[in-house]
Amino acid sequence: NNSTSGSVTWKSPSNIALIKYWGKKEDQIPQNPSISFTLEACATTTKLSYEKLEEKGEDFSFDLFFEGKQKDDFKPKIITFFKRVEKYLPFLKDYHFTIETSNSFPHSSGIASSASGMSALALCLMSLEKELNPALSDEKFNCKASFLARLGSGSASRSIEGDLIVWGHHKDTIGSSDLFGIKYPYGVHQVFKNYHDTILLVDKGEKQVSSTVGHDLMHNHPFAQQRFLQAHENLTNMQSVLDEGNLEEFIAIVESEALTLHAMMMTSMPYFILMKPNTLEIINRIWKFRETSGTHVCFTLDAGANVHVLYPENEKDTVYPFIQKELLKFCQNGHHICDRIGFGAKKL
């Protein structure tokens, strides 16, 4: 029986939200819907080896290796994840697992690995589930993988497939759910094919605010309800933008979302400024260049100081030289990652 022992490896990407998820309820239920570009270059590769135990264990049994080294400080996160998903994967305590994981992007680059890492692990567990239950359809496999990934890290629910993913119930997005991400179900203009995301590493330090703390700041936040409403409206407006390829409107929504995310942190109690002087310098230079070049380069941000520079494929010969010449000097050691829109996780 090949489910007694074996191994499976998945490579799962990161993603960048265009409309941000910030604020959640119990059980990783988002306060508002979000939409993201799946990335291609930034990814986590995870190999899960499993061996059936003689007797069901009382605790989860696993070893964890990160980039070849045993990593016990990551274990509590995995235990929390296993506890949350156990009722959906009742076989978890029947096995001893060895989890070997590595990232394509440098460690402590300030790039969050929770989306790629948690989605990769969820997919590995789903492969074992599929061994035990071969009738599972591809559609159900992806849906449950996203559901499990969500329980690891909300944004990880958007990393299973590509190239555009919606997570969170939204009245104008058919099939959308708070429980898992879905492929964006409507038409997308050609201009968004192979869209670029050049990630500028402004600050590689440890995150000042963990996303758990960050989401909590939205409880009792004075502007929370208005923000959640705005995200719904932005997603509705984004649909015609994506359909028509209206880049001016696209830029307006995406940049406003990035600044709103940071505004929420600046206006919470306690309050945080996660941008650095170089973040603002980069934003100002992007605005100036956009005005003078007639290109459609824009920025978005995660919960940190790094800048994601977004631009269409047909402008890369103008925009990338500008990035090299004018923006890389504001990155730590010129460090950046050339990424682009991707198509989701792959089984290796």
Ligand code: PMV
């Ligand atoms: O997945 P979490 O809980 O780490 O939340 C991440 C939220 C943001 O990255 C800031 C925004 C988003 O939608 O990805």
